[in-house]
Amino acid sequence: MGGKILKRYSPMVAIDVATKNEALDLFDRLTVEPRPILKIGMELYYHFGPEIIKEAQRRGFKIFLDLKLHDIPNTVKRAMFVLGQLGVDFTTIHAAGGSEMVAAGATGLKEGAQAAGLPAPKLLAITQLTSIDEQILHDEQHVDLSLVESVQSYAQLAEKAGANGVVCSAHEVQAIRQVTGPDFLCVTPGIRPWNFAKGDQKRVVTPHQAHDLGSNAIVVGRPITQSADPVKAYQEIEEEFLTEED
Numbered sequence: 305m306g307g308k309i310l311k312r313y314s315p316m317v318a319i320d321v322a323t324k325n326e327a328l329d330l331f332d333r334l335t336v337e338p339r340p341i342l343k344i345g346m347e348l349y350y351h352f353g354p355e356i357i358k359e360a361q362r363r364g365f366k367i368f369l370d371l372k373l374h375d376i377p378n379t380v381k382r383a384m385f386v387l388g389q390l391g392v393d394f395t396t397i398h399a400a401g402g403s404e405m406v407a408a409g410a411t412g413l414k415e416g417a418q419a420a421g422l423p424a425p426k427l428l429a430i431t432q433l434t435s436i437d438e439q440i441l442h443d444e445q446h447v448d449l450s451l452v453e454s455v456q457s458y459a460q461l462a463e464k465a466g467a468n469g470v471v472c473s474a475h476e477v478q479a480i481r482q483v484t485g486p487d488f489l490c491v492t493p494g495i496r497p498w499n500f501a502k503g504d505q506k507r508v509v510t511p512h513q514a515h516d517l518g519s520n521a522i523v524v525g526r527p528i529t530q531s532a533d534p535v536k537a538y539q540e541i542e543e544e545f546l547t548e549e550d
């Protein structure tokens with residue numbers, strides 16, 4: 305990946321579960337080293353709000369709050385102001401909302417963090433969801449670009465508008481690196497160990513492939529949360545992604 309040492313984060317574990325007990329059980333079990341980053345998504349946040357974030361923070365986890373904001377710039381700015389006060393480390397916005405919306409979100413997030421005396425969370429822009437393939441892009445979104453071109457163009461838009469990185473599939477990381485700066489983050493869900501079903505994901509890679517393709521971080525949900533032994537599943541994935549050469 306060029307001469308620069310790539311910043312790699314511990315795997316981000318998507319805690320997509322329905323109940324507080326299930327979430328707390330996973331938080332307690334996953335207190336291992338290196339600590340995963342916990343991704344709190346819509347399901348848990350809509351159920352339990354900021355309290356579930358505090359539960360994870362109390363156990364020493366960094367938090368990726370994934371609410372994928374997408375609305376008019378003023379609304380997104382005001383919502384991001386609120387999220388900036390929660391002490392999370394990463395949060396998300398849809399690049400498809402346009403550069404004005406992403407810029408408004410970035411400003412709101414920074415201002416919220418500043419008002420609370422906290423460091424600003426890193427803002428990640430969703431490019432094309434990993435559940436989208438070329439066929440859906442063309443037949444349903446009526447986009448004429450190829451999938452990789454569409455992701456590349458969203459990455460450029462997001463960087464110019466002040467995002468710190470994108471969420472994409474590892475398949476597109478190299479194309480994104482050609483058009484963005486060296487510190488711009490590529491966070492990649494759609495991770496499937498070789499023996500785990502794709503399910504609704506379309507653009508998938510193994511943890512090892514994500515490493516080789518230059519992802520800064522991988523996001524993994526069901527392969528860990530649905531495992532009989534989530535800690536073992538996490539550790540196997542972590543070892544595959546964070547190899548010694550990093």
Ligand SMILES: O=C(O)c1cc(=O)[nH]c(=O)n1[C@@H]1O[C@H](COP(=O)(O)O)[C@@H](O)[C@H]1O
Pocket residue numbers: 318320345370396430432433434435471472493494495505523524525526527
């Ligand atoms: O923003 C995300 O994290 C995200 C973006 C994307 O393009 N695809 C994607 O799967 N995700 C999230 O990553 C997680 C993937 O979960 P699994 O498919 O169960 O590993 C889910 O929480 C999704 O919401």
